[in-house]
């Protein structure tokens with residue numbers, strides 16, 4: 001999922017300080033992560049339901065690292081495996097850094113720190129709505145520059161597989177809930193354009209059609 005980025009304020013240039021170099025041993029130990037290509041609407045993989053991940057192998061872990069890197073690079077708050085060309089029940093989410101749209105989190109019925117829960121890896125997620133739907137703005141990294149209000153339940157109960165093969169459950173609300181639902185849709189081949197109301201979709205149709213045509217043209221080459 002993508003959120004609209006705020007324009008950079010004039011004179012607000014970030015001062016970048018040089019990070020100290022990590023010891024070589026640690027560099028070698030780290031898994032290789034890469035920025036992957038994100039596929040756009042019109043690519044058939046976006047309509048495929050993801051295969052369940054039975055076991056978190058080193059390859060799956062490396063894929064997760066690369067997806068986190070790709071999401072960060074694209075300034076997204078969520079990225080599904082379908083969006084990097086793999087139909088799997090796997091998505092990554094990170095809502096840190098979005099300050100104008102709050103998220104809530106409950107673990108075992110108790111409020112919990114959202115930032116400490118990030119990044120969130122959705123492996124074989126099960127998502128159940130808790131309450132009534134609310135409208136909120138959404139974008140998608142596979143639909144560059146296309147944004148729309150989408151109606152979704154405000155809170156959801158979620159169960160996922162952890163990296164060590166166990167399960168964990170949580171309840172989330174606000175932006176995090178929206179991101180979880182958007183990514184969970186991807187894992188089932190559902191896209192946010194499927195959830196737009198008729199008027200919004202009609203309004204955005206020219207842009208959506210152009211994007212689809214451009215993607216199909218690129219695929220033919």
Ligand SMILES: [Zn+2]
Nearest residue numbers: 001140141142
């Ligand atoms: Zn998306």
